[in-house]
Amino acid sequence: MxxxxxxxxxxxxxxxxxxxxxxxxxxxxxxxxxxxxxxxxxxxxxxxxxxxxxxxxxxxxxxxxxxxxxxxxxxxxxxxxxxLLHVLNRHAGSTMRGKVGIYLVGSVTLIVFVASLAVLDVERGGTGSIQSFGDAVWWSITTITTVGYGDTFPVTTTGRFIAAGLMFSGIAVLGVVTASFASWLVERVSEASDEAEAATARDIAVLHQEILSLREIILRQGEPPRDGLTDDEAPGPVVHR
Amino acid sequence: MxxxxxxxxxxxxxxxxxxxxxxxxxxxxxxxxxxxxxxxxxxxxxxxxxxxxxxxxxxxxxxxxxxxxxxxxxxxxxxxxxxLLHVLNRHAGSTMRGKVGIYLVGSVTLIVFVASLAVLDVERGGTGSIQSFGDAVWWSITTITTVGYGDTFPVTTTGRFIAAGLMFSGIAVLGVVTASFASWLVERVSEASDEAEAATARDIAVLHQEILSLREIILRQGEPPRDGLTDDEAPGPVVHR
Amino acid sequence: MxxxxxxxxxxxxxxxxxxxxxxxxxxxxxxxxxxxxxxxxxxxxxxxxxxxxxxxxxxxxxxxxxxxxxxxxxxxxxxxxxxLLHVLNRHAGSTMRGKVGIYLVGSVTLIVFVASLAVLDVERGGTGSIQSFGDAVWWSITTITTVGYGDTFPVTTTGRFIAAGLMFSGIAVLGVVTASFASWLVERVSEASDEAEAATARDIAVLHQEILSLREIILRQGEPPRDGLTDDEAPGPVVHR
Amino acid sequence: MxxxxxxxxxxxxxxxxxxxxxxxxxxxxxxxxxxxxxxxxxxxxxxxxxxxxxxxxxxxxxxxxxxxxxxxxxxxxxxxxxxLLHVLNRHAGSTMRGKVGIYLVGSVTLIVFVASLAVLDVERGGTGSIQSFGDAVWWSITTITTVGYGDTFPVTTTGRFIAAGLMFSGIAVLGVVTASFASWLVERVSEASDEAEAATARDIAVLHQEILSLREIILRQGEPPRDGLTDDEAPGPVVHR
Known part of the structure; x- marks a missing residue:
């Protein structure tokens, strides 16, 4: 396909x-x-x-x-x-943000190219300001970035529908770019939080070992003293997990 | 209503x-x-x-x-x-993000339609560039997306008040779109963090069982040995929770 | 002051x-x-x-x-x-987001009013399109929302400096609006995470009680049996914290 | 360099x-x-x-x-x-957000200055509206903030390429500003969460001490009473970690 x-x-x-x-x-x-x-x-x-x-x-x-x-x-x-975007997806890297980045660049390029073609198709020959492919690409970029100088704009109804699609794409692009930066900054913050959680897990593992060693001591005390084993003999290291 | x-x-x-x-x-x-x-x-x-x-x-x-x-x-x-937006709300899906999405699309459609009507009402017949419903919708969309070509804009004071409302709606739309993408990305990050928490909860449950089994051992050791019960008999599985 | x-x-x-x-x-x-x-x-x-x-x-x-x-x-x-913004700050609500909201509305109103005055002061009488206070406010709003129709814009150097300040304010406004929505959505996600943490704290408190009751049992077993107390007497509920 | x-x-x-x-x-x-x-x-x-x-x-x-x-x-x-940006990076503060802020201001200043020079170089003498350095800086600022009045814009192909670069820089600037505000707000939320984690860590440390003291009691009970040591002697403070 x-x-x-x-x-x-x-x-x-x-x-x-x-x-x-x-x-x-x-x-x-x-x-x-x-x-x-x-x-x-x-x-x-x-x-x-x-x-x-x-x-x-x-x-x-x-x-x-x-x-x-x-x-x-x-x-x-x-x-x-x-x-075509599915192809992009397949070639994208393994990290979440890398995927979003490649997808974004690919989508923007494809959308700008395709919107330029479509708008040129309906506007050329009319009274509008978009008469060449260069104009159309320039118009697409000023629109998708929401800059909108107003030196080129569609005048036909179909052209305006294409423009509306492009504008909302532009808002989505802005949203994705911002969200990527934001998630990167937030991740930096939550890294510290992940470390704290790892410390908690380590503390709990230490507790577990203490209890297992305690159990061994109690079990040995309960046994009738055999073959001269003394009680103050330290229990060997308990290895688990 | x-x-x-x-x-x-x-x-x-x-x-x-x-x-x-x-x-x-x-x-x-x-x-x-x-x-x-x-x-x-x-x-x-x-x-x-x-x-x-x-x-x-x-x-x-x-x-x-x-x-x-x-x-x-x-x-x-x-x-x-x-x-009318309350109706939308009722028909929205159950997930947070689905709700935000449906609300957003519904609000933007309603705002664009209503702002186009209102601005057409005050601008038609004047010296401005908005003279048909098509122009009015086109102007609403270029405004709410903050593109603002400048080929159509209101010239009356009432029209400008409507435009100001539309512009701030546009900023809110941008904010909601971005926030949705950002929360999606951040959720992906916090999923890993939730998993770590679940692991901690499991570790604590294991500790609990160890302590309960220890208690049983101690209680049994304290009892005077009756009917030939040997101390090294393994305690049965402790079922709790 | x-x-x-x-x-x-x-x-x-x-x-x-x-x-x-x-x-x-x-x-x-x-x-x-x-x-x-x-x-x-x-x-x-x-x-x-x-x-x-x-x-x-x-x-x-x-x-x-x-x-x-x-x-x-x-x-x-x-x-x-x-x-004047410090006054706003004092009257703002107690929640973080309420404060940000009131601050935002107050700042935008003040900035738009003041920028309109300043730009009108330097542009009036010149060749520019800003000749009345209404025009100036309209220009301020189209600029701070980054719409920028281009029907009104400053032509003097001072006016352009004011405009640049207004544009960067607009970007800051966009950022704050988006961040507020994003933090609201993210908070919804982290509420679930906070609940998991509370559950962990409860689990640890239960563990603590188990260990304290265990200690009491061991201490009582170590004591020489006095006044006919039997060992299998259940220990009373341990109240702590 | x-x-x-x-x-x-x-x-x-x-x-x-x-x-x-x-x-x-x-x-x-x-x-x-x-x-x-x-x-x-x-x-x-x-x-x-x-x-x-x-x-x-x-x-x-x-x-x-x-x-x-x-x-x-x-x-x-x-x-x-x-x-030149690497120099900025070296002089930036130690906090994450301080770094991002200084980097942002430095990048925007450099990009605006350089884009103004480049666009003036290719546009001067042509039929476009950018004929002085003041115009070029004004155009750069209206473009990077995505306002885009349309009073000044490039007409040559090279100038339009520079403009496209500037527009996407503007979107990145918007993204970084928003992300900084968002991460600041989210950090405020996660501060409460960090506190809860610190409380969990303290609870676990208390548990650890309880278990160690329990072990000492059991070991002492197991020993044959020597040199008149009484059982109710309080165990010394358990120092660990």
Missing amino acids: TASALIFLAAYAWPILEPDLAGSWVVACRWIVWITWAMFAVDLIVRIALSEDRWAFVRSTPVDVAVVLLPLIRPLRLLRLVS | TASALIFLAAYAWPILEPDLAGSWVVACRWIVWITWAMFAVDLIVRIALSEDRWAFVRSTPVDVAVVLLPLIRPLRLLRLVS | TASALIFLAAYAWPILEPDLAGSWVVACRWIVWITWAMFAVDLIVRIALSEDRWAFVRSTPVDVAVVLLPLIRPLRLLRLVS | TASALIFLAAYAWPILEPDLAGSWVVACRWIVWITWAMFAVDLIVRIALSEDRWAFVRSTPVDVAVVLLPLIRPLRLLRLVS
Whole structure:
């Protein structure tokens, strides 16, 4: 599915990036877009057919279902690229924060690229200020960072919907960045707390040994003194755990 | 009260969304607005009358009181819709974060819709850039996400007050989104810490058993040896808790 | 000092808010500004003279020192109003979060009011877009919330310095709002953790009682049996703590 | 290296800040820029040559390598100034939050200064709105705080790349400020939790003493009474740990 998503991205991006493309190529790209859609649809139908509780499966994969059901709304076709993020996830490091970092960089890059393509597709030729891919990327970055100079902005309704999605993505990005810093700082604080807990565990282990040694002493005292063993003989080290 | 709030919303929104509405309909809508206001007022008065400490009740429901006392300032009438959020709350999931998420999406949608209506109401016909509901929604979204392109902005004083409310809502939204991500990350960290605590509890339970078994041994040793019981007989398993 | 800060604020704000004020009033206000400055200076000098380690005192109150030393830079005179925040602090509730909330609302209100006055003072009459107090407040709010439409902005250098201060205040406001939500959510999580700790403390108290009762049993067994006391008599409940 | 970075900064900034500089001075500055680059390159090569695992070393210092490899892209030369931040780090206080605070202020100042220089360098003389150093600093501040009025913005491609870097820096700044406030609030909460842990540790220490005293009693009872030692003699203070 990843390869299919990449082919789809190329077929989607090419006619947008090169508006003077020969008509036959544009038609070919459109075919590829529809073929990749069909692949996604077949993949989803097979997975639904194979799952035990079909309705639960449909409810647990809303993005996949939306990808297949909403191909008529052009920008939404790009939802298909979410499957690319799973690849990122696989290549991410083992630590929690490393994963979040790689996911964040990957998502932001993909979102900016895809939003730029989609907005350029609907805005080019209109009266708006976004007329080249460079403008579109510049607009995407000013929007996702919530800077919003206002030198470039979409004027069509579809463009504004894409912009709204991008803005809320920007808020999520801000949230994730902040949360990562915050969790790093809080972890530093809780490290000290973890140490205190480890000390408690050690103290309890010492207590355990004391009680076991006490038991041995009592048991030996209860026995009738045999073969000249004296009571003040120190008990050997009790090894346990 | 929820139904009343919904009827109020419809009666408030209709004349704003359709400026060419026949005069009689506008009058009807105005009547409905005032009737729903009266319902809120009666509801509040009854609740105040029924409460034991009336002054404390008034102080604990500042929003409800403001809704009834401030109907003359038109945009503030929309405060009445806060009661819709209680419905959201009831339908929200059981987990803390699920609740916050549903509340957030519901609040943002309601705030954007209501702020768009209110700003359109005061700006339309003026010299400002907000002249249609589409423009108003677009402006609300750019404002609540703190992007602020500057292609659309209110120029009247009332519109600017609405905008200020929307901006501070935006900051609160940012805060809640970030806090949710942060608490999720911090929870991951504190899960490890919870495990350490569970281990401590287990260690203490083991200690308890050791001491109880020790007590039994001592008690048995103190008894005069009857019916040939030998001291090295292992004590039976101590069952407690 | 609070009264003095309020008088200063009034004397500072009046000529700015009413540009057509008679010359004699403007002169009076200027005198009051300087008199309140003198009061702050005397207050600071007395406190420095009374303190044991004068240099340490100066270093620990940088704001107070800056207030007295920098009166020539007009907008910085408003730093004097920081003393008003101490009043807020006194009236704030007892809970940590309540305090932060009241402090935040008070600070934002004061900062917006003061920044509006200062920017209006330097921008009015120039070529900029800020020409009335309403514009100035509107500009302050769009700036502190980092929305920044761009319909109003300062064009003088002093105005831009004020704006920079306001922007960084805005970032601090965002940070405090987010942190409050985050700490509330994290507290919910750590409540469960606190309960686990309380359970541990209870378990340890039970252990303590067991050991004390064990000690009593051993001591009684060691004693030579007097007055027909039998060993299997159960020890009475050990009351401690 | 710090001195070299400062000399580089001066030689880089001077021709930009004073566009009417005599040609010979400009040439001299250009020479200094290249000489400092050579110093960085030599420093890096020596360090790589001295390190045991050369490839691991290259991978662990990506910034240093980028500084040396990317001198042709003029704005990226300023990456060299990252080494100035290490100086800040050395002078920072001992507490975690103090360090973060000093680092933050230092980074923001350096980033704003350097971004202003770089953007002025590429924008001056063009059709954009950034034509003086004052404009450039004003633009940098409105961008890093994500306010983005839109009165000044870069129009060249290089300028837009610098802007994008500045915007993401702004998001990082927001994240760090928020995280610092959040960690401060969370620390206040966890202080109570630390106290509970300290109480647990004290309880366990008391338990330990009880068990040790118990052991002494049992050992004494087991001994045959010698030299008139009486059983009710209080055991001496048990010193442990």
